[in-house]
Amino acid sequence: MDFQRFDRYVDQHAAELLSRLEALCRIPSVSAEKGPAMAKAADFVSDLCRSAGLATEVVPQPAGPPLLIAQGGAGPRCLMIYNHYDVQPADPLELWLSPPFEPTVRDGKLYARGAADNKADLAARLSAIQIFQETMGPLPLRLLYVIEGEEETGSQHLFRFAAENGALLSQADGCLWEFGSKDEADRPVISLGVKGILAVDLHARTASSDAHSGNGGIFPNAAWRLVEALHTLRSPDGQVLIDGLLDHIRPPTPAQLALLAELPLDVEAVQRTYGLRNGFLGGLKGVDALRRWLLEPTVTINGMWGGYTGPGGKTVIPAQAAAKLDLRLAPDLTPDLALQLLREHLRRRGFDDIEVVDQQDGLLPARTDPDALIAQAVTRAIRSVSARPPVVFPSSPGSGPMHELCGIHGVPVASAGAGWANSFIHAPNESVRVADYLEAIRVMGRLLATFAE
Amino acid sequence: MDFQRFDRYVDQHAAELLSRLEALCRIPSVSAEKGPAMAKAADFVSDLCRSAGLATEVVPQPAGPPLLIAQGGAGPRCLMIYNHYDVQPADPLELWLSPPFEPTVRDGKLYARGAADNKADLAARLSAIQIFQETMGPLPLRLLYVIEGEEETGSQHLFRFAAENGALLSQADGCLWEFGSKDEADRPVISLGVKGILAVDLHARTASSDAHSGNGGIFPNAAWRLVEALHTLRSPDGQVLIDGLLDHIRPPTPAQLALLAELPLDVEAVQRTYGLRNGFLGGLKGVDALRRWLLEPTVTINGMWGGYTGPGGKTVIPAQAAAKLDLRLAPDLTPDLALQLLREHLRRRGFDDIEVVDQQDGLLPARTDPDALIAQAVTRAIRSVSARPPVVFPSSPGSGPMHELCGIHGVPVASAGAGWANSFIHAPNESVRVADYLEAIRVMGRLLATFAE
Numbered sequence: 001m002d003f004q005r006f007d008r009y010v011d012q013h014a015a016e017l018l019s020r021l022e023a024l025c026r027i028p029s030v031s032a033e034k035g036p037a038m039a040k041a042a043d044f045v046s047d048l049c050r051s052a053g054l055a056t057e058v059v060p061q062p063a064g065p066p067l068l069i070a071q072g073g074a075g076p077r078c079l080m081i082y083n084h085y086d087v088q089p090a091d092p093l094e095l096w097l098s099p100p101f102e103p104t105v106r107d108g109k110l111y112a113r114g115a116a117d118n119k120a121d122l123a124a125r126l127s128a129i130q131i132f133q134e135t136m137g138p139l140p141l142r143l144l145y146v147i148e149g150e151e152e153t154g155s156q157h158l159f160r161f162a163a164e165n166g167a168l169l170s171q172a173d174g175c176l177w178e179f180g181s182k183d184e185a186d187r188p189v190i191s192l193g194v195k196g197i198l199a200v201d202l203h204a205r206t207a208s209s210d211a212h213s214g215n216g217g218i219f220p221n222a223a224w225r226l227v228e229a230l231h232t233l234r235s236p237d238g239q240v241l242i243d244g245l246l247d248h249i250r251p252p253t254p255a256q257l258a259l260l261a262e263l264p265l266d267v268e269a270v271q272r273t274y275g276l277r278n279g280f281l282g283g284l285k286g287v288d289a290l291r292r293w294l295l296e297p298t299v300t301i302n303g304m305w306g307g308y309t310g311p312g313g314k315t316v317i318p319a320q321a322a323a324k325l326d327l328r329l330a331p332d333l334t335p336d337l338a339l340q341l342l343r344e345h346l347r348r349r350g351f352d353d354i355e356v357v358d359q360q361d362g363l364l365p366a367r368t369d370p371d372a373l374i375a376q377a378v379t380r381a382i383r384s385v386s387a388r389p390p391v392v393f394p395s396s397p398g399s400g401p402m403h404e405l406c407g408i409h410g411v412p413v414a415s416a417g418a419g420w421a422n423s424f425i426h427a428p429n430e431s432v433r434v435a436d437y438l439e440a441i442r443v444m445g446r447l448l449a450t451f452a453e
Numbered sequence: 454m455d456f457q458r459f460d461r462y463v464d465q466h467a468a469e470l471l472s473r474l475e476a477l478c479r480i481p482s483v484s485a486e487k488g489p490a491m492a493k494a495a496d497f498v499s500d501l502c503r504s505a506g507l508a509t510e511v512v513p514q515p516a517g518p519p520l521l522i523a524q525g526g527a528g529p530r531c532l533m534i535y536n537h538y539d540v541q542p543a544d545p546l547e548l549w550l551s552p553p554f555e556p557t558v559r560d561g562k563l564y565a566r567g568a569a570d571n572k573a574d575l576a577a578r579l580s581a582i583q584i585f586q587e588t589m590g591p592l593p594l595r596l597l598y599v600i601e602g603e604e605e606t607g608s609q610h611l612f613r614f615a616a617e618n619g620a621l622l623s624q625a626d627g628c629l630w631e632f633g634s635k636d637e638a639d640r641p642v643i644s645l646g647v648k649g650i651l652a653v654d655l656h657a658r659t660a661s662s663d664a665h666s667g668n669g670g671i672f673p674n675a676a677w678r679l680v681e682a683l684h685t686l687r688s689p690d691g692q693v694l695i696d697g698l699l700d701h702i703r704p705p706t707p708a709q710l711a712l713l714a715e716l717p718l719d720v721e722a723v724q725r726t727y728g729l730r731n732g733f734l735g736g737l738k739g740v741d742a743l744r745r746w747l748l749e750p751t752v753t754i755n756g757m758w759g760g761y762t763g764p765g766g767k768t769v770i771p772a773q774a775a776a777k778l779d780l781r782l783a784p785d786l787t788p789d790l791a792l793q794l795l796r797e798h799l800r801r802r803g804f805d806d807i808e809v810v811d812q813q814d815g816l817l818p819a820r821t822d823p824d825a826l827i828a829q830a831v832t833r834a835i836r837s838v839s840a841r842p843p844v845v846f847p848s849s850p851g852s853g854p855m856h857e858l859c860g861i862h863g864v865p866v867a868s869a870g871a872g873w874a875n876s877f878i879h880a881p882n883e884s885v886r887v888a889d890y891l892e893a894i895r896v897m898g899r900l901l902a903t904f905a906e
Contacts, residue, residue, distance in 0.1 A: 195667070199766040208728025212879075213779050214648070214850035216753030217691050217745040218733040223754035223776070224687065231684040234677065238670050275661025275772075277806050280671040292670040300669030301676035302769050307756030308777060313652040313812045315779050315852075316755050319728075323676070324761060326666050326768050353730050359766045397667035399768075 001449045003384075003442070005135040010441050013131075017441065018110070018434060020048070021123040024085075025103040025112035031065065031086035031153045038065035038149050041085040045122065045147055046070075052130040054145060061157040065149030069168075072129075073139030079374075079451050080144045080172035080411060083122040083179075084151035087114030088426045095428035109431040116423035118179035120432040121440060122147065124418055125176075128444030136445070140452035144172055146405065151178070154360060155401040162405045170409035174374025174451065177402060181419025182436065184269055187388045190378055191415040192259075193367035193395035194402045195297075196329030198338045199359040202226065204306070204321045206353055213315040220353070222321040223306040229351045230323060233342075234299050237282025238292065240327075243345045245297060248333045252295050255370045256394035260290045263391055294395045297338075298328040324359070328399065335362025364403035367395055372412035373451065381446035382416060385439060390416070416443070454902045456837075456895070458588040463894050466584075470894065471563070471887060473501070474576040477538075478556040478565035484518065484539035484606045491518035491602050494538040498575065498600055499523075505583040507598060514610040518602030522621075525582075526592030532827075532904050533597045533625035535858060536575040536632075537604035540567030541879045548881035562884040569876035571632035573885040574893060575600065577871055578629070581897030589898070593905035597625055599858065604631070607813060608854040615858045623862035627827025627904065630855060634872025635889065637722055640841045643831055644868040645712075646820030646848035647855045648750075649782030651791045652812040655679065657759070657774045659806055666768040673806070675774040676759040682804045683776060686795075687752050690735025691745065693780075696798045698750060701786045705748050708823045709847035713743045716844055747848045750791075751781040777812070781852065788815025817856035820848055825865035826904065834899035835869060838892055843869070869896070 010017065029041035042058060046068050049056040054070035061067060065086065090100035090113040098104035100113035110120075126145075133139060146169075148158045162169060182188050206220035235241055252260075267285050270276070280289050292298075306321025308314035327338050343356050368375055370392060382390045396415060406413045418440035424430050463470065482494035495511060499521050502509040507523035514520060518539065543553035543566040551557035553566035563573075579598075586592060599622075601611045615622060635641050659673035688694055705713075720738050723729070733742050745751075759774025761767035780791050796809050821828055823845065835843040849868060859866045871893035877883050 197768070199768070206730055211727055212851065213751075213753040213755060214781065214852070215746065216779070216781065217749055217751035217850070218737055218742050219727065220729055220731060220734060221754060223757050224683075224689075227680050227683045227754070228689050230677075230680045236677075236681050274664055274672065276673055277659055278673060281673060284671055289671050293668065296670055298666075298670035300666040300768075300770060301674060301680070301760065302666060302767055303760030303762045303771060304676050304774070305758045305762045307754065309756045309758045309775075313777060313779065314755055315650070315652070315753075317753060318756060321757070324766060326669070326766065328667065328669065397670070398665065399667070 001136070003445060006131055006445045007442060009131050009135050010438055014438055017127055017438065020127065021110065021120055021437060022103040024119045024123055025115055026101055028101040029086050029114070029149070030089050031150045032089050038086065042066050042068065042149055045085045048123070048126040049145065052126045053133055054129070054143065059161070064157050067157060067161055068147040070145040070147070071143060073141055073143045075141040075452055077452050078142040078144055078172045080146060080169065080175035080406070081125055082146050082175055082177055082405060083118055083125065084148045085122065086149045086152050087117065088152050092428060097429055105434065108435065109433050110437070111429055111431045113430055115430050115432045116179065116181070116419040117425035117430065118417065120418040120437045121179045124437055124440035125444045128441045129448070131441065132445050132448050139448060141448065144168070155404070158401055159404050162408065166409055169405070169411065172411045174372065174377070175406045175411050175413045176374065176378065176447065177413050177415035179419060180415045180417035181423055182421060183391065184266065184421045185264065185388070188382045188386050188390040188416060189393060190375070190382065190390050191393040191396040192370060192375055194365065194398060194400045195395060196333060196335060196363050196365035197399040198327040198329065198335040198362040200325050200339065200342065201357040201359060202229065202323045202325065203355040203357060204229070204353060205319065207319040210319050211317045213317050216317055219317050221317045223318045225351070225353055226304065226306065226321040226323055229346055229354050230301065232345070232349055238298070240297050240299050242299065242341050243348065245333065245338065245341050248337060249297060250331045252394065256295065259370055259392050259394045260287050263290055263393065265290055293397050294393055295330055297330050297333060300326050302326055328397070329365045331365045331367050334364055363399045363401060364407065366402035366407040366413065368412040368414060370394065374412050374414045377447055377451040378414040378416050380450045381443050384446050385442045454589070456898060459584055459898045460895060462584050462588050463891055467891055470580055470891065473580065474563065474573055474890060475556040477572045477576055478568055479554055481554040482539050482567070482602070483542050484603045485542050491539065495519050495521065495602055498538045501576070501579040502598065505579045506586055507582070507596065512614070517610050520610060520614055521600040523598035523600070524596060526594055526596045528594040528905055530905050531595040531597055531625045533599060533622065533628035533859065533864060534578055535599050535628055535630055536571055536578065537601045538575060539602045539605050540570070541605050545881060550882055558887065561888065562886050563890070564882055564884045566883055568883050568885045569632065569634070569872040570878035570883065571870065573871040573890045574632045577890055577893035578897045581894045582901070584894065585898050585901050592901060594901065597621070608857070611854060612857050615861065619862055622858070622864065625864045627825065627830070628859045628864050628866045629827070629831065629900065630866050630868035631853070632872060633868045633870035634876055635874060636844065637719065637874045638717065638841070641835045641839050641843040641869060642846060643828070643835065643843050644846040644849040645823060645828055647818065647851060647853045648848060649786060649788060649816050649818035650852040651780040651782065651788040651815040653778050653792065653795065654810040654812060655682065655776045655778065656808040656810060657682070657806060658772065660772040663772050664770045666770050669770055672770050674770045676771045678804070678806055679757065679759065679774040679776055682799055682807050683754065685798070685802055691751070693750050693752050695752065695794050696801065698786065698791065698794050701790060702750060703784045705847065709748065712823055712845050712847045713740050716743055716846065718743055746850050747846055748783055750783050750786060753779050755779055781850070782818045784818045784820050787817055816852050816854055817860065819855035819860040819866065821865040821867060823847065827865050827867045830900055830903040831867040831869050833903040834896050837899050838895045
C-alpha cells in the first residue's frame with residue numbers, strides 16, 4: 001500500500017496533531033487523585049475516538065473512571081488496541097523544569113506528565129485511524145479499542161470487564177499494547193510479553209517491645225530475623241532460591257532464545273546511566289544477562305526498615321522489622337502460586353515469626369510467540385517507517401495487565417510506542433520527542449494495513 | 454562495727470533524705486540539651502559533697518558541664534566512687550504518668566527522670582558519707598569521689614581527665630561504680646565488669662539512583678547487598694562470625710565461671726517480660742545463656758533502612774541502604790581492633806560497596822576478679838543489710854567508661870545500687886523504690902567499713 005497521501009497529511013497537519021496531544025496532556029488525569037479531571041479526560045478521548053469514526057461506548061464503572069470501548073472498520077481480521085488515559089502523580093513537583101500539566105516543547109521534545117506513558121500513543125493511534133480513513137479509504141480490518149482510566153492504580157475494573165466480556169475480546173486476532181520506546185541507539189523496541197508480579201510485605205516480630213542491646217547475645221532481634229529470612233530467598237548473583245519456584249517456569253522456546261541472540265545490550269552504557277558500581281549481578285552479560293532480565297523470575301527488596309534509624313546511635317534490639325518485596329514472574333508462575341511457595345519456603349525454615357502480607361492483587365505473566373501475526377505486523381510497520389530497524393524483546397522486564405485483558409482470551413500481544421530512551425516515565429520531566437510522536441502516527445497507519453494483509 | 458546509730462539516723466531522717474533526692478531529681482540535668490540545668494545540678498551536688506565533709510573541686514571543662522572531684526577521710530585504703538549528675542532526655546513525654554522533672558511518690562516509688570540512673574545512688578552515697586561521720590566517727594579510709602555531668606552523652610571529658618590524672622586515680626584500691634539494681638526476685642545484683650562497645654553504621658551504595666524493579670534480576674540492589682553483608686556477621690543462634698574476632702577474647706577464669714553457676718536465670722520470666730516468641734537465641738539456657746549474655750561478644754542490628762518504606766508498594770531497586778550495629782566487646786577486644794576486623798571481614802568478602810562508619814568513640818571492656826577487695830567488700834556490705842543475699846555477675850551485659858576511668862589505672866571495680874527490676878532507666882516512668890534508696894544509704898555506710906577493714 002502506498003502511504004504517500006497519509007504521510008503528506010501528517011506533514012501538513014503536524015502542528016494540529018501536536019496541539020491535540022498537548023490538549024490531552026493538559027488534563028491532569030492522575031487516577032490516584034480520583035478528581036474531576038478523569039471525566040474530562042474520558043470525554044476528550046471519546047471525542048477523539050468518534051472523530052476517528054469509531055462507535056464509542058463510555059462504560060461507567062462503579063467506583064472508578066469509565067472504560068471506553070471504541071469499534072469500527074470491517075474485514076476478516078480484528079485488531080485490538082489497549083491504552084489508558086490516566087497518568088502517574090506528578091510529584092516531586094519541584095524537580096520539573098516546566099509544570100507537568102502545562103505541556104512545553106523544548107529542544108524538539110514535549111514535556112508533560114503522561115506524554116510518554118501513554119498519551120502520545122493514545123493520540124497518535126487515534127489520529128492515524130482518522131487520517132487513514134481520510135487519505136487511504138475505509139479501514140481494512142475491524143478495530144476494537146479498549147481504553148481504561150486506572151492503569152496506574154491497578155486496572156481493577158478492567159480485570160472484571162475482561163473476565164465478563166470474553167465474546168467481545170476473544171474475536172481479536174492480536175493486540176497492540178499501550179506503549180513502548182526506542183532504545184539508547186534509537187532502535188524501536190518491540191516487546192512480546194510482560195512478567196507477572198507479586199508484591200508482598202514481610203513483617204518480622206520477635207518480642208512485645210524493644211530491648212536493651214546488652215541482651216543482644218541471647219534475645220531474638222527482628223532485624224536479624226528478617227536478614228536471615230531474606231538471605232534464603234535469593235543468591236548473591238540474583239537467582240531466586242524460593243523452594244520449587246523455578247519448577248514452574250516454562251523454558252524459553254528456541255524462537256525466544258533466538259531473539260535474545262539478536263538483541264544489543266551495552267552493559268557499560270547501562271552501568272554509566274545508573275552509576276552501577278560493579279556491573280550486573282554475578283557479572284552477567286550478553287545473552288545470559290538478557291535471559292535473566294527478560295525471561296526469568298526475580299525477587300527484589302523494594303524497601304526495608306526496623307529499629308532505630310535516626311542520627312547517632314541507640315543501643316536497642318528491634319522487636320519489629322519489615323521489608324517490601326516484589327517478585328517478577330515468568331510463565332507459568334501465577335502470583336497465587338508464588339505467594340504460596342514463598343510462605344511454605346519460610347515456614348519450612350522455621351520463620352514462623354515472619355508474616356507474609358500480600359500487598360495487592362498481583363498480575364500474571366504473558367508472552368506472545370515471535371511468529372504471531374501481531375508481532376510480524378508491528379515489526380513490518382515499524383521497519384517501513386523508522387530510520388533504524390526495530391529490536392524484538394521476547395518479553396518486557398516489567399509487568400502489566402496483558403494476561404488479564406488478552407492472555408485469558410488467547411489474544412497475542414505486541415508492545416511498541418512513541419517513547420525514547422530518556423522519556424523518564426513515572427519520573428519528573430517526562431517527555432516524548434515530537435518527531436517520534438509523528439512517526440508513531442505513520443507506524444500506526446502502516447499497522448492497519450500490515451495486520452489486515 | 455555496730456551501725457545502730459547510723460541506721461537510727463536514717464530512719465529518723467528518712468523524709469529529709471527523700472527530699473534531698475527529690476530536689477536533685479527536680480533539676481532537669483539532661484546533658485544532651487546542654488542547658489543551664491547542668492550548672493545548677495553541678496552546684497547542688499558539690500554542695501552535697503561539701504555537706505558530707507569532702508574537699509570538693511569543681512573542674513571546669515572546655516565544652517561541657519564540670520567534673521567534680523571530692524576527697525576526704527584518712528586511712529591506708531582509698532575507695533573511689535564514680536557517679537554522674539546528668540540524665541537521659543525524658544521524651545516521649547506523653548508516656549509519663551507524672552512529669553519527669555516533678556518527682557512524685559506513688560505506691561512507695563519515686564518517679565522521675567534520673568531517679569534510678571543514677572541520682573538515687575549519688576544522693577544515697579553522699580548522704581551515707583555524711584551520716585557515717587555524724588554517727589560513727591571519722592571516715593576510716595580515704596575517699597576519692599569522681600562525679601561527671603556527661604555520662605549520658607559519652608563521657609568525653611572524663612576520658613581526658615582520667616588519662617591525664619593517673620597519679621590521683623591510681624591511688625584508689627577499688628571503685629564503686631555508678632549504679633545497680635535488684636533483680637526480679639529482689640536479689641541485689643553486683644556486677645564485676647562491663648562489656649566494651651563499638652557502634653557503627655554500614656552504608657551500602659550500589660548505584661547513583663534508584664531503578665525500576667523490572668531490572669531486579671540483573672541490577673545490584675543496596676538492600677540485598679546489605680542483607681548479604683549482615684548475614685556474614687552473625688550466625689542465627691547469635692554467635693559472632695566476624696573473622697578473627699573471637700581470637701581476641703580472653704577465656705573466663707574458673708572463678709568467673711563459678712559465679713555463672715550460682716546465678717539464677719528464669720528464662721520463662723524474661724520471655725514473659727519481653728514477650729519473646731521463641732525463647733533465647735539458639736535455645737540457650739542456664740550457664741550457656743549466662744555465658745553468652747555476660748561474657749561473650751555480640752553483634753546487634755539496632756536499626757536498618759533502605760528504599761521505599763511507605764504505604765502500599767513501589768517497584769523500585771534501592772540504590773542505598775544502611776544499618777546501625779553495635780558490637781559488645783569482651784576483654785581483650787578493643788573497639789579499634791573490632792572495627793578493623795569488621796572492615797577486613799567485609800573487604801575479604803568483596804563488600805567494597807559497603808562503607809563502615811564509626812558512630813562515635815567506643816568503650817573498652819573491663820572486668821574485675823571476684824576475689825578483689827572491692828568485690829568482697831561490696832558483697833559483705835549488701836549481705837549485712839539486704840533482706841535477700843546478693844547475686845554476683847562476673848560482668849554486666851552493658852557498657853560504660855569503666856576501663857577508661859579505672860581499668861587503665863589498675864583499679865578494680867564493682868557495681869551495685871538502688872534500682873529495682875522495673876526501674877525503667879532511659880525510659881518513661883523511671884523510678885526507684887523509696888525503701889531501696891534508704892537501703893542504699895545503709896549499704897554505703899557499711900561499705901565504708903568493709904572496704905577499710
